[in-house]
Amino acid sequence: NNFIPFYFFVDVYHEGLQYYVIRSIGGNLILLLPVGLLFPLLFKKLNNVKRILLTGFFISLFIELAQLSISVYIRSVYRSFDVDDLILNTLGTVIGYWLFFILSMFYKRVTYRFKSNTSINIE
Template structure:
């Protein structure tokens, strides 16, 4: 298992995506500024670190598990919210998802709406918690789902405070996706998550 390999794969794919986006934006006469690409690399770096830290399943781990005739499906589910109270790990979950809620509105205009960011924070958290059904010694926890989403909301709030201070920068990092855009531009936010998941799995 090599996290660096996964990160290199992810950065390479994001670079390819950026080349496509740059060509598409020129054909549409729609400017995507350098700052957007720079913060995009920060976003993929965050996603890869997040998936590594939470113990997202990988092909390497699955092969090792199957070699010992064990099952890759290892559910350990807590469906009762805060049955043990709020522990320090819960606070860390909130902190851990703040960059997610901060970087989405930094990069894309549509995430400057709170509910859109909240929904995608919940969606990414569901992906992580579902993945942990296939990782030994990891728990799929409703508490994590709630606190991760809360962390995304906190990140969104921090972004809105910082936007007032760094207004010029926030206008340069953002892309406003419209119905006239190419498929690559429309799907860019989702491609980041797909690329991170694929590279985390095949690292």
């Protein structure tokens, strides 16, 4: 179990396993990115950064606690609770929301231009 933020990454990096660190960071960022990108489309109440951040945090916390609970239940290290995963998954959710926000602004701009250029002039 890792309860100290980024301690594991620094330790592994110094052991020469930079690929593992990059892969782990990337995987954790990508894991909940779809939550930030798609949940605002599915749930109108999640269309603000604070709510999506909390949603990502609690989904990630649930995953980490489930891993810890399974390890305790089977009395073996199945998966461990990792605060880095919690932080990076939450950040991935925020990045997903940021992409949603940018894409929605782009969509609104394109549809506005399309609507203004396709007006029918009947004489």
